Amino acid sequence: MGKEQCRQVEFEGALIEYRLIRKPVKNINLRIKQVQDVVVSANERVSAVRVDAFVLSKGPWILKILARLQCQPVLSPMPAKMTKDEKRACSQSFQAVLDRMIPHFEPFGVAMPALKIRCMKSRWGSCAYKQGAITLNSRLLQAPEACLEYVVAHELAHFIHPDHSSHFYSLLSHVMPDYKARKKLLESQGRML
Numbered sequence: 141m142g143k144e145q146c147r148q149v150e151f152e153g154a155l156i157e158y159r160l161i162r163k164p165v166k167n168i169n170l171r172i173k174q175v176q177d178v179v180v181s182a183n184e185r186v187s188a189v190r191v192d193a194f195v196l197s198k199g200p201w202i203l204k205i206l207a208r209l210q211c212q213p214v215l216s217p218m219p220a221k222m223t224k225d226e227k228r229a230c231s232q233s234f235q236a237v238l239d240r241m242i243p244h245f246e247p248f249g250v251a252m253p254a255l256k257i258r259c260m261k262s263r264w265g266s267c268a269y270k271q272g273a274i275t276l277n278s279r280l281l282q283a284p285e286a287c288l289e290y291v292v293a294h295e296l297a298h299f300i301h302p303d304h305s306s307h308f309y310s311l312l313s314h315v316m317p318d319y320k321a322r323k324k325l326l327e328s329q330g331r332m333l
């Protein structure tokens with residue numbers, strides 16, 4: 141007879157709740173039926189701690205499925221190493237946004253910077269204004285384009301104001317009047333740790 145237990149694990153700040161059902165199955169099985177219904181079955185000999193660890197190991201996948209079911213895009217943790225194709229896709233789409241945004245900054249004397257792409261944990265982008273380079277987080281590839289544009293504009297604005305002063309923000313709102321909404325969207329969708 142199946143015993144059922146409600147358990148939860150925390151994955152990168154997100155709580156994953158699941159129903160643990162004891163069944164004479166061989167391995168640990170995980171199914172997602174609908175939003176908030178993650179079902180894991182395991183036999184009696186597998187400890188709950190091991191099942192928790194198993195669910196945690198499936199964290200990126202579970203969050204992706206749940207997000208799809210909720211129609212809410214979530215940035216899943218990306219592997220630090222990208223494949224060649226991912227790298228190419230990243231630099232093409234980031235460069236395209238940069239090409240589109242730079243004309244707004246050229247009147248202020250900003251020249252096209254070198255573009256670097258890295259998978260970063262704690263920031264979306266950075267600007268090395270002395271070196272004439274900006275670095276963008278490869279995880280932005282999964283973000284809405286409006287957010288990517290915002291990060292690019294933010295970093296380009298740092299070539300004029302390398303700080304977060306009121307001058308910086310007034311320039312940013314001049315170039316991108318809806319930057320606050322874009323920033324909010326990015327904050328609501330990006331699970332950055």
Ligand SMILES: [Zn+2]
Pocket residue numbers: 294298303304
């Ligand atoms: Zn900044």
